[in-house]
Amino acid sequence: MRGEVLIEVSDLRREYRVGEVTVPALQGVSLSIRQGEFVAVMGPSGSGKSTFMNLLGCLDRPDAGRYRLAGEDITRCDADRLAAVRNRSIGIVFQSFNLLPRATALENVELPLIYARVPAAERHRRARAQLARVGLATRERHLPRQLSGGQQQRVAIARALVNEPPLILADEPTGALDSRTSLELMALLQDLNASGITIVLVTHEHDIAAFARRVIHFRDGRIVEDRPVENPARAADLLAATPHPSPLSPPPQP
Amino acid sequence: MNLFDTTVSALRALRANKLRSALTTLGIIIGVAAVITMLAVGEGAKRTVQEQLKSLGSNHMIVFPGTVTASGVRLGTGTRNTLTEGDARAIAEEVPGVLAAAPGMRGTAQVVHGNLNWSTVVFGVTPEWLIAREWRIARGRALDDNDVRTGAKVALVGQTVADMLFGGTDPTGQVIRVKNVPFEIVGLLAAKGQSFSGTDQDDLILLPISTARSRVLGGGPGRSRTVGHISVKMADGVDMKEAEIKVRTLLRQRHRLQPDQDDDFNIRNLSEVVEAEQAASGTLSSLLAAVAGVSLLVGGIGIMNIMLVSVTERTREIGIRLAVGARGRDILGQFLTEAVILSLIGSVVGVALGLGSTLALTHFAGWEVVLQPHAVLLAVASASVVGIFFGWWPARKAARLSPIDALRYE
Numbered sequence: 001m002r003g004e005v006l007i008e009v010s011d012l013r014r015e016y017r018v019g020e021v022t023v024p025a026l027q028g029v030s031l032s033i034r035q036g037e038f039v040a041v042m043g044p045s046g047s048g049k050s051t052f053m054n055l056l057g058c059l060d061r062p063d064a065g066r067y068r069l070a071g072e073d074i075t076r077c078d079a080d081r082l083a084a085v086r087n088r089s090i091g092i093v094f095q096s097f098n099l100l101p102r103a104t105a106l107e108n109v110e111l112p113l114i115y116a117r118v119p120a121a122e123r124h125r126r127a128r129a130q131l132a133r134v135g136l137a138t139r140e141r142h143l144p145r146q147l148s149g150g151q152q153q154r155v156a157i158a159r160a161l162v163n164e165p166p167l168i169l170a171d172e173p174t175g176a177l178d179s180r181t182s183l184e185l186m187a188l189l190q191d192l193n194a195s196g197i198t199i200v201l202v203t204h205e206h207d208i209a210a211f212a213r214r215v216i217h218f219r220d221g222r223i224v225e226d227r228p229v230e231n232p233a234r235a236a237d238l239l240a241a242t243p244h245p246s247p248l249s250p251p252p253q254p
Numbered sequence: 255m256n257l258f259d260t261t262v263s264a265l266r267a268l269r270a271n272k273l274r275s276a277l278t279t280l281g282i283i284i285g286v287a288a289v290i291t292m293l294a295v296g297e298g299a300k301r302t303v304q305e306q307l308k309s310l311g312s313n314h315m316i317v318f319p320g321t322v323t324a325s326g327v328r329l330g331t332g333t334r335n336t337l338t339e340g341d342a343r344a345i346a347e348e349v350p351g352v353l354a355a356a357p358g359m360r361g362t363a364q365v366v367h368g369n370l371n372w373s374t375v376v377f378g379v380t381p382e383w384l385i386a387r388e389w390r391i392a393r394g395r396a397l398d399d400n401d402v403r404t405g406a407k408v409a410l411v412g413q414t415v416a417d418m419l420f421g422g423t424d425p426t427g428q429v430i431r432v433k434n435v436p437f438e439i440v441g442l443l444a445a446k447g448q449s450f451s452g453t454d455q456d457d458l459i460l461l462p463i464s465t466a467r468s469r470v471l472g473g474g475p476g477r478s479r480t481v482g483h484i485s486v487k488m489a490d491g492v493d494m495k496e497a498e499i500k501v502r503t504l505l506r507q508r509h510r511l512q513p514d515q516d517d518d519f520n521i522r523n524l525s526e527v528v529e530a531e532q533a534a535s536g537t538l539s540s541l542l543a544a545v546a547g548v549s550l551l552v553g554g555i556g557i558m559n560i561m562l563v564s565v566t567e568r569t570r571e572i573g574i575r576l577a578v579g580a581r582g583r584d585i586l587g588q589f590l591t592e593a594v595i596l597s598l599i600g601s602v603v604g605v606a607l608g609l610g611s612t613l614a615l616t617h618f619a620g621w622e623v624v625l626q627p628h629a630v631l632l633a634v635a636s637a638s639v640v641g642i643f644f645g646w647w648p649a650r651k652a653a654r655l656s657p658i659d660a661l662r663y664e
Contacts, residue, residue, distance in 0.1 A: 059577060059657040080581045086657075087579020098574045098661065102270055112578040114259050159578065 003035035004070075006167060006198050007056065012065035014051050025051040027221035028065070033200065035166065038193045038232070040209035041202045043218030050171060052218065053202050057092045057169045058082045070166065087115050091160025095172035097152040099144040099159075105131060106140040109158045116163055130158035134188060150181035157188065161197075168192065170201045174208055180242065186211045187235035211235050264591040267564075278560040279600040281553030282640070286604025286633045287611060288546040293629035294612045296539030298622040303535040306447075313353075314386065315498055317341075317484040317505070320518035335480035336509065336518040339463075342484045344508055346382075349500045351492035356383035357463060357481035361471040365459060366431040367419040374415050375458040376432060378466020378482075386487035389460075394426035394441030401462040407469070409437040412456035413445040430459075435469045437461065498523050547636070553600065554640035561593050561648035572652050573660030586653035593645020594638060601637035605630055 014026040026048045033039055043049045054060040055067060058074060067074040069089060077085065086092070099108045109127040118126070131137055134154040144152050153173060160168055170189065174182035190211060193199050201212060209215050210233045217225035268275040319336040339357045346355035359378040364371055377383070381397050391410070401408050409430065416425045425439045437459075446455040461470060463481070471482075488497050498521050509518055565572070572585055608630075615621045 054658050057577070059661065080583075083576070083579050083581040083584075086577060092577055094661075098570075098577070100571060100574060102266065111575065115575075115579040115581070115584060117256065120259075163579075 005032050006035045006037075006070055007031070007033040007200075008066075008068040009055075010066045012052070012055060012062050012067060014048075014055060014060070014062050024221055026055070026062070029221075029223055031216070031223065031226070033198065035198055036193070036196055038190070038199045038211075038213045039201065040212035040215045041200065041218060042204060042206075042209050042215060044204070047218040048221040049202050049218040051221075053169060053171050053200070056200060057090055058086050059092075083115070087112055088163050089165050089167060091157075091163070091165045091168045093153065093156050093160050093168065093170040093173045095175040097144070097149075097156045097176070099152055099155055101144055104141050104143055105136060105147065105155045105158075108144070108155055109162050111159060112163045127158070127162055130162045131155070133161065134158045148181075149177050150184060153177060153181075153185055154188070157185075157192075161192070165197075167198045167200070170199065172202055172204070174203065174205070180239075182208065183235050183239050183242075187239055190235055260587055260591045261595070263588060264595050267568075267588075267592055268595060271564075274560060275596060278556050279596055279603070281556035282550070282597050282600025282637050283553075283604040283607060285546070285550030285553035285640075286601045286637050287607035288549045289543065289633040289636070290605060290608025290625070290629055291611045291615070291623075292542035292546040293539070293632070294608075294623040294625045295615065295621060296535075296542045297624040297626060297629070299538055300532070300535040301624050302622050303531050306449075306531075313488040313490060313492065313494065315486045315488075315494065315501070315521055315523045317345075317486065317501065318520045318522065319480075319482075320516075320520065337481050337484055339479045339481055341505060341508060342481065344504060345484065345486055345501055348504055349486075349497060351489045351497060353487045353489050354382040354386040354485070355487075356380050356386045356485045357483070358383050358485055359463060359466055359471050359482035361466075361482075363432050363470060365415060365419065367428065370419050372415060372418040374412075376466065376470055377458060377460050378463040378471055379460050380463055383463075383485055384460070386485035388487075389446075390444040392442045392444040393424065394439070396441055397460065397462055402464050405464040405468060406462055407435060407437045407465055408440045408462065410441045410443055410460040411439055412443050412458045414454050414457040415459055416442055432459070432461070433470050437465075494523055494526075550633075550636055550640055553637075554597075554644040557593055557596055557641060558644035558648060560596075561589060561645055562651070564592070565589060565648045565652040568652075569655065569660050569663035572655055573657055573663065576655070576657035576660060582653040585655075586649045589649035589652050590642065590645045593649065594641040597637045597641025597645075601634040604637065605634060608633065 009032070010030045012026055012029040013024075016023045016025055029048075029052060041049045041052065051060070055062050058077075062075060065075070069085065072085075074082070074085065100111070103111070106124070106127050109130055110123045113123040113126060128137070128140065131140060134157050136151060136154050136158065139147060139151060139155075142151075144155070147155065153176075157168075157173075168189070173189075174185055177185060186208065189199055189201070199212075201208070203209055210229070212229060213232050214226070214228050216223055317337060337357070342355045342357040346352050349355075357380060361376050361378075362373060363376045364373050365376075379397065380402055381399060384396055389410075392413075394410075397408070397410060400406070409432070411419075411425055411430070416422075419425065419430065420428065425442055428439050429436050430439060431437070443456065443458075443460070449455050467479075486497075486501060488494060502517065502521060505519055506517065511518065575585060575588075609625070612623050612625050615623050
């Protein structure tokens with residue numbers, strides 16, 4: 001299952017200035033993640049895990065240290081190259097979904113393809129395929145507010161997948177979802193991982209981290225623990241064991 | 255992101271805030287309409303002035319005889335008889351670019367027809383004089399060389415004289431008496447209306463210069479054929495200042511003036527008057543255009559204002575777009591497109607409104623307005639420039655956001 005090194009960071013540092021005070025968020029993080037891994041990043045709030053995620057996602061730049069993604073030195077890239085990396089190599093899933101409110105599910109999924117300059121016809125085809133993959137083929141024309149939280153997060157995952165990146169970063173993806181919907185989402189992520197996509201997931205819930213195959217703990221801007229998980233739980237099995245859908249999340253209407 | 259996708263997404267964003275977009279566009283609409291209307295009004299005013307100037311005779315100068323100074327008292331223009339018909343011929347033959355150099359004499363006389371009479375200005379002229387002063391014939395015929403040679407007792411009358419003596423009936427073929435000499439009216443001059451100084455240009459009669467000199471205005475036929483003035487009409491495009499210098503040099507030679515002697519004639523160059531009037535109407539047009547330009551500028555600031563609000567409001571959307579791979583220039587293009595679409599819609603509606611108000615001004619207020627295609631182009635082009643110029647800063651502000659800051663923006 002383990003392949004080439006996909007992510008390699010060494011001595012990554014990031015500080016924030018809040019007025020006069022400088023708050024160190026990351027104080028030298030070194031780590032490597034291979035292709036096909038499913039990594040959960042845990043830690044209390046303020047431990048630097050979200051900062052780490054933003055750096056991995058090329059949304060932010062480190063103050064010091066190096067970050068190589070698939071062999072490319074990200075810290076040396078200019079803004080346009082970073083945009084291309086975000087577009088082609090990384091799919092990001094946020095806690096708050098971050099869908100465009102006035103665009104339909106299909107249009108939201110198409111967004112990365114627009115910036116990849118994919119022609120319209122192929123864009124529609126690929127976006128539809130991804131929506132079908134996350135089980136939302138019938139919701140193409142719905143606006144985000146017409147979808148449940150779990151469905152919105154699936155749209156966000158379809159959007160992350162649409163350029164077929166090798167890496168999915170998920171920042172507390174279940175944070176806004178109830179437990180059954182969370183299970184469904186984790187089952188989807190495990191499926192994706194099984195198909196070879198590398199997943200890095202930030203969470204503060206042990207239940208969620210239990211689905212990963214490697215757990216990294218952050219505290220005060222440093223990695224304090226990095227251990228593999230033997231026999232991670234299978235979300236699909238747990239779902240099958242709890243057949244009654246929770247009242248908060250009605251199943252999709254056909 | 256290609257142009258089509260950008261346009262679609264810009265239209266969607268503008269539609270999401272219909273009222274706001276409409277009000278923003280209103281600034282541009284008013285600006286463009288104002289530019290078009292004001293340019294049309296300015297151009298109309300310019301044309302009106304030019305028409306009036308044309309009746310004065312453009313490319314035109316008049317040479318008057320010099321003044322008499324007696325015991326320190328200087329008498330007025332034309333008190334010396336220094337100009338002759340020979341001078342007129344010499345100017346016509348020797349100064350390049352002369353269309354007509356026509357001698358003329360001027361006086362006033364009582365004109366009688368039946369039991370009606372009227373005091374008017376009498377000009378003794380040659381056929382060229384009609385060309386130099388741009389008189390056209392409304393009815394009948396003009397004077398010809400034969401009339402001048404034979405001293406024919408024929409006359410052309412101005413519209414005012416015709417009205418006074420004939421009350422609107424056809425004056426040609428009728429006989430009038432000028433200083434008891436009967437003249438047959440052979441032609442009616444086309445009306446010119448008032449001059450700039452308010453005198454009625456149509457209150458005159460024209461006689462052959464030979465007849466006028468011998469029968470009406472005085473001066474015997476055997477004498478040196480002095481004339482009251484020489485009207486010189488130059489071809490279009492001739493530099494009037496240079497022509498004036500040439501006429502002056504020629505006349506000084508003919509009059510055998512020594513270098514230390516003053517001219518014994520005066521040249522009144524009407525093109526200076528024309529230039530002054532054109533400059534005045536040009537100033538008027540520029541003023542109107544400037545006022546309209548200011549309203550377009552204000553419209554542009556409106557666009558900038560709204561685009562800035564829009565960028566702030568949509569910071570999160572910008573963050574999402576950046577996170578999925580939009581480059582700075584994609585975001586720049588998106589907001590710039592919105593600004594340009596706003597100003598383009600504004601200019602299309604503004605052109606329609608401008609055309610409408612131009613028509614309304616002609617129709618209801620009776621103003622002379624001249625709409626030129628390039629005025630419309632100018633208005634639309636400046637609206638687009640305004641859109642790009644004022645859209646640029648907000649768009650750049652959006653494009654420079656860092657993805658993480660934009661995403662975190664609440």
